[in-house]
Amino acid sequence: MQTDLSIDLDLIRRYNQPGPRYTSYPTAPHFTDEYGTEAFRRDLSEASSNTPLSLYLHLPFCQSLCYYCGCHMKVTQNPETIETYLTALKQEIDQLAAAVDTSRPVVQMHWGGGTPTYLSPDQIRDLGAHLRHRFSFASDAEISLEADPRTVTAERMAAAASVGFNRVSFGVQDVNREVQEAINRVQPIAMVEEAVGWAREYDYNGVNVDLIYGLPHQTLDRFDRTLDVTQRLAPDRIAVYSYAHVPSIKNHQRVIDQEALPSPDEKLRLFERALERLTGSQNGRAYRFIGMDHFARPDDPLSVAQDEGTLHRNFQGYSTRAGAEILALGISGISQLSGAYAQNVKAFPAYYDRIESDRLGTYRGYRLTSEDRLRRHVIMQLMCHFHLQKADIEERFAVDFDRRFASALEWLKPMEGDGLVTLTPEAIHVRPEGRLLIRNIAMAFDAYWRTDEEQPVHAQTV
Structure with missing residues (x-):
């Protein structure tokens, strides 16, 4: 709705x-x-x-x-x-x-x-x-x-x-x-x-x-x-x-x-x-x-x-x-498998060289860890549906949600005070006001964002 x-x-x-x-x-x-x-x-x-x-x-x-x-x-x-x-x-x-x-x-x-x-x-x-x-x-x-x-x-x-x-x-x-x-x-x-x-x-x-x-x-x-x-x-x-x-x-x-x-x-x-x-x-x-x-x-x-x-x-x-x-x-394309990402080269000469030598276009990628899969699922649930049930995550990944994401829930508390999210013992719900700041909310569950000393260049969240 x-x-x-x-x-x-x-x-x-x-x-x-x-x-x-x-x-x-x-x-x-x-x-x-x-x-x-x-x-x-x-x-x-x-x-x-x-x-x-x-x-x-x-x-x-x-x-x-x-x-x-x-x-x-x-x-x-x-x-x-x-x-x-x-x-x-x-x-x-x-x-x-x-x-x-x-x-x-x-x-x-x-x-x-x-x-x-x-x-x-x-x-x-x-x-x-x-x-x-x-x-x-x-x-x-x-x-x-x-x-x-x-x-x-x-x-x-x-x-x-x-x-x-x-x-x-x-x-x-x-x-x-x-x-x-x-x-x-x-x-x-x-x-x-x-x-x-x-x-x-x-x-x-x-x-x-x-x-x-x-x-x-x-x-x-x-x-x-x-x-x-x-x-x-x-x-x-x-x-x-x-x-x-x-x-x-x-x-x-x-x-x-x-x-x-x-x-x-x-x-x-x-x-x-x-x-x-x-x-x-x-x-x-x-x-x-x-x-x-x-x-x-x-x-x-x-x-x-x-x-x-x-x-x-x-x-x-x-x-x-x-x-x-x-x-x-094609150049720069990123494949997305269930457990890995693979990116093609971005320069034309390198792309032609790889294809000519039957190496596909791939030059880098990433294989997800079990922790990555867990956090990806949580982030995508919030980004796509603005709501998640903790029990669903616990059953799917065999984790104690509140314990695993204690720091993320602390991160979200000021947002709850600002009316962006509702936190209950059972669920996280993104309020209408929070939908516009959904990237900020998702960042709470991003282990890399929270720990990187130098952040990559990103556009503003709104």
Whole structure:
């Protein structure tokens, strides 16, 4: 059930700090090169044949650079550069298929980037057909891709639909011209509307829209216009991401005028406005606040999964297919097995060298300990469902919850005093006010966060 949500700006200011997004636990900075290709192959061969698969393909190419971008991407107008990568990617698909039981059904697939819709229709069809030749896809598989409206055409949407794509996420970010020019991503509203129209014409049963708050020149009035357009498009899901300005890590972000960025308080008010607008009941089109930065229609599979206790979280965010092991292909991709993570190299020359020598793309990873599995389960329960029963954890992992997590419960007591959580002898319940600070709450159970002398660079929790 959707619970009324509100933002206490003073409380948010007090708790807003850098922290992990918990798309994994432990988080990626703790991966090590002690876990490599051979360990990954061994774990793949030993995996249960009853466990379904989820595929992630990283397609890193873009036609131009968006200044806010934090992805592993490459701007190119050279068709040969893209073809070289696709050839290596298909080789990696073959190598991975040889290492895993391909009778395991693929229940989910996602193409991210970069810009998957920068591929030509023929390239989309060829890559999709190659995957279907090597893996067994479930008839009800959720197959999605990210789309830049500037590269979307009717032919590309038709090509993706022909190989089974049924969900698409459009990167809208903001509809105001001054904001778009400041981030080098100019896309008229009519272009976005046309792209969404093609998705519906070709029977995509899930249309998502991605927005970003905290961009240069954004104001409440301007963001209202973006929300107006978004609600008029009536997508099934909406993601409202926080812009992380880290020019020390992403050099191209130095192009953005820091003076044009909203102040921390103004940025919080932008998200507050999105929360108010999207969860309100205007025109009967209210969305469910799933958590973090995700909103979905009450009848969307994401909302249903949360109601049924099957919602999951992985490197693509919230997911409906809990229990599936993720196999990631392409540069920077991170595979997520039941007991391990494996990350691909991030540089093109190293990737091509590894694929050519039949070493997959893996260069580092992490094998979970029993303690990691316990803490991951607790964190994901809180992140996905905002509630956990201690007895369930005790029965599943044979631990005394209060004794094992005594320090975490102490960490949470001030949050209980601030109305963020309710702590009882039987359970931990995240109150409506705490949903916006769920990352802070999860951090209480992160053994690495609590003990690391030097914390990795993370975005603010709100």
